Amino acid sequence: GEDVEQSLFLSVREGDSSVINCTYTDSSSTYLYWYKQEPGAGLQLLTYIFSNMDMKQDQRLTVLLNKKDKHLSLRIADTQTGDSAIYFCALGGTGRRALTFGSGTRLQVQP
Amino acid sequence: KAGVTQTPRYLIKTRGQQVTLSCSPISGHRSVSWYQQTPGQGLQFLFEYFSETQRNKGNFPGRFSGRQFSNSRSEMNVSTLELGDSALYLCASSVGTAQETQYFGPGTRLLVL
Numbered sequence: 001g002e003d004v005e006q007s008l009f010l011s012v013r014e015g016d017s018s019v020i021n022c023t024y025t026d027s028s029s030t031y032l033y034w035y036k037q038e039p040g041a042g043l044q045l046l047t048y049i050f051s052n053m054d055m056k057q058d059q060r061l062t063v064l065l066n067k068k069d070k071h072l073s074l075r076i077a078d079t080q081t082g083d084s085a086i087y088f089c090a091l092g093g094t095g096r097r098a099l100t101f102g103s104g105t106r107l108q109v110q111p
Numbered sequence: 112k113a114g115v116t117q118t119p120r121y122l123i124k125t126r127g128q129q130v131t132l133s134c135s136p137i138s139g140h141r142s143v144s145w146y147q148q149t150p151g152q153g154l155q156f157l158f159e160y161f162s163e164t165q166r167n168k169g170n171f172p173g174r175f176s177g178r179q180f181s182n183s184r185s186e187m188n189v190s191t192l193e194l195g196d197s198a199l200y201l202c203a204s205s206v207g208t209a210q211e212t213q214y215f216g217p218g219t220r221l222l223v224l
Binding site: 030031033035040041042043044045048088092093094095096097098099101102103104 | 115117144146153154156159166167169201203210212213214215216217218220
């Protein structure tokens with residue numbers, strides 16, 4: 001079956017960069033997503049990358065995709081306390097009937 | 112453009128009861144997918160509707176059902192509630208298919224006592 005793995009927890013200081021990692025086993029996805037979930041809320045789409053890209057930058061967010069190693073990462077520059085949340089990577093696109101999510105990484109930003 | 116809306120936001124039910132949750136997609140979006148989120152199982156796909164037809168279904172028992180109306184609004188129903196059905200139920204909409212980018216609503220938190 002499909003397997004998407006994320007580390008459970010990451011703690012950084014305000015102003016530092018955060019890097020959240022995701023590894024997966026099935027490489028058939030055409031879209032790879034990052035969603036953010038704040039306490040008591042739904043999922044907010046942060047960004048996504050096409051499988052034929054290696055990198056995408058969107059303001060403070062940088063997504064890196066290493067297809068050979070089946071590794072996806074999200075870098076948040078100048079991390080703020082408002083970035084504290086759970087971050088989910090998700091695989092989707094052609095050939096998939098639904099999104100497949102990782103277990104989520106809880107990002108804690110210390111002032 | 113308004114986002115995905117879900118009602119109600121919170122529900123408390125007892126075992127054996129049934130519940131209906133509602134989802135209104137983003138205007139112009141025709142595909143609606145439902146997911147269940149629990150601490151133990153994470154985010155799991157329930158089903159997807161497009162043009163009033165269920166197109167895909169996840170691995171959930173028949174107690175979980177849904178439907179979609181001609182205006183793309185969707186409802187999901189859970190009958191004979193069990194304690195394990197306590198979860199956050201998330202609805203997502205996309206323009207045409209579930210393979211396109213999905214936008215999520217705030218969820219309905221269901222507590223079964």
